[in-house]
Every structure is written in C-alpha cells, then in structure tokens.
C-alpha cells in the first residue's frame with residue numbers, strides 16, 4: 001500500500017464529496033433527477049459523488065465553478081487505503097475519514113477567510129449589518145441585537161467570566177460582548193485570515209480578548225478552562241454534535257454554562273416533532289451527556305430578519321456592485337429565497353439553548 005503524504009486538489013475534492021455524502025446522504029433539490037428525488041438517500045456511486053462534488057464547488061466558488069478531473073484520484077486513493085469501493089459504492093476507510101475531515105475543514109476555512117476579509121473591507125456590508133441587525137458586528141449569519149441582548153441577559157456575564165466563543169468568525173461579536181460586559185473571551189475558528197483580522201483589530205484589548213485557530217471537531221483547549229461557552233451560527237458545521245458537546249463539557253468548569261444558538265430542519269418525511277426544542281439534533285446531543293437546558297425560540301424573529309435582509313440587500317445592490325461585491329449581496333438574497341419558504345412552511349425553527357451545569 002502506497003503512503004500518500006500530499007493530496008492533490010482533485011483528491012481533496014473527491015474525499016470531501018465522499019464525506020459530505022456520508023454525513024448528509026439526502027439529495028438536495030439541485031441534485032434531484034430521474035434517479036433520485038429531493039430528500040431521498042443518495043448511494044455513494046461515482047455519479048452521485050460527482051453531483052455532490054459539483055454542488056460543493058458551486059456553493060464554494062459560485063455558479064461558474066468546475067470540478068477537477070477525478071480519474072486519477074480514485075485509483076490512487078484506493079491504492080493508498082484511503083477509500084474503498086464495493087460493487088460501485090465508495091466509502092472512506094478510517095484513515096480516509098481523517099484525511100477527508102482535513103480536506104473539508106480546509107475548504108470551509110478558506111471560504112470563510114475569503115468571506116470575512118471581503119466583508120471587513122466592504123462599506124456596503126457594514127451598512128447592511130447596521131440596518132438588518134441593528135448594529136454592524138460583521139455578522140456572517142443573522143445575530144441581531146435582540147437575540148444578542150437575550151443571550152447576554154441569560155448569561156449575565158461580568159469581568160469575572162472566562163468565555164469560549166466557538167467558531168467566532170472575525171470576532172466582532174466576541175469583541176462587542178467583552179466591551180459591554182468586561183468578560184475575558186477566547187474565540188476560535190478555522191478561518192485563519194478571519195482570526196488574523198480579529199487579532200489585529202483587538203491588539204489593544206489583549207488582556208481580555210484572544211483569538212486562535214481552532215477546530216470545533218477537535219478542540220485543543222485545556223480542561224475546565226472556561227466557565228461560559230457560546231456558539232453563534234456555527235454548530236451546524238460540526239461533524240458529530242455529541243462528540244463536540246463531549247469536548248465542550250471537558251473544557252468547561254464543573255459549574256459552567258453554555259449559550260448555544262441552533263436551528264433545526266424537518267424534511268417532508270420527518271415527523272414535525274423533530275422541530276420541538278427537546279427533540280432537535282442539539283437537544284439529543286445534550287441529553288446524551290445528561291445536560292439539561294432551557295430554550296427560547298426565535299423562529300418568528302428569523303422570518304422578520306430574513307424579510308428585512310432581502311429588502312435591505314436589494315436597496316444596497318448598487319453599493320455592493322460598485323465595490324465589486326455584488327455576489328455577497330446576491331448570496332444574501334438567495335439565502336433568504338431558500339430559507340423563507342421553509343420557515344413559513346414550519347419546516348425550520350431557531351432556538352437559543354442555555355445549559356447550566
């Protein structure tokens with residue numbers, strides 16, 4: 001068996017696509033065709049891997065994105081014991097899973113690095129955040145001031161607290177929380193350039209703000225080093241929620257608390273009960289570790305924010321265009337076009353979970 005020390009970009013794409021289909025086997029509307037309907041399980045065939053690979057590329061690099069040629073990648077990865085193929089169905093070996101996770105983390109880190117660097121420079125985006133969320137904290141998702149104030153009410157932070165912000169992006173929300181409460185905050189994220197921006201921006205506040213590269217799937221933090229953990233618009237990127245919660249429990253002090261935002265989708269075939277706060281993916285992961293929680297629902301607010309988002313993005317479209325950032329604006333509109341029907345049809349809900357150990 002060959003040992004591969006360096007993966008080509010085509011090999012990384014292929015591994016990323018296999019992992020994606022293993023984690024999320026349901027076909028998206030874009031992948032549906034005469035062989036598979038949206039929502040149905042997709043077998044890990046070469047055809048389906050191409051479909052998923054193309055979807056990943058388009059969502060990463062836009063509609064013009066193309067898949068690399070995987071012809072040489074299949075035999076080389078199989079020869080090296082990274083993937084296996086049984087009767088035309090591919091899967092990752094144990095080594096392959098680790099390599100695929102690295103490929104996925106690297107890709108997501110690059111997307112968000114690029115995203116935050118562009119947003120940080122964009123005056124149109126600053127205006128967008130100010131108008132949609134009530135304050136420009138360079139939000140990557142939809143943390144408006146009403147939700148943030150609720151989080152701060154629930155956590156009741158002071159200068160005594162040591163907080164971990166899980167997947168902090170460029171750390172603007174962490175900085176705001178520290179500025180208003182005095183809390184010490186460590187933000188971790190895999191978007192390296194976003195972390196660099198956060199470090200540079202908060203150099204004068206180093207006594208209470210620290211930003212580091214860190215992977216939510218594999219946290220490398222000292223045990224019991226935080227009394228508060230927050231996660232905003234990030235837990236849906238985690239590969240195994242119960243495993244990440246186990247790691248969070250380890251880094252949290254015995255009387256610590258967590259404030260975690262999460263959303264839950266239901267597909268056509270799911271019972272609507274999966275959307276109840278005690279049945280969501282996050283709730284089940286918390287229950288697995290015997291963590292009890294209190295929840296607040298923000299679905300109605302999410303509908304309002306998404307509607308405002310479309311309106312403001314349309315009003316700012318020229319400003320985005322003049323900066324060469326039209327795609328940032330179009331992505332925000334498209335996000336709402338996908339999300340609003342699901343929210344209005346009662347297929348998605350948003351919650352804040354407060355866990356007090």
Ligand SMILES: C[S@@+](CC[C@H](N)C(=O)[O-])C[C@H]1O[C@@H](n2cnc3c(N)ncnc32)[C@H](O)[C@@H]1O
Pocket residue numbers: 105108109112113138139140141142143166167168169170173188189190191194214215216217231232233234237238
């Ligand atoms: C939607 S953004 C949210 C950022 C910020 N919390 C906010 O609300 O503006 C998701 C963030 O998760 C980060 N992320 C994704 N997967 C991650 C992982 N495995 N470990 C750490 N950060 C991750 C991305 O780089 C990105 O900054």
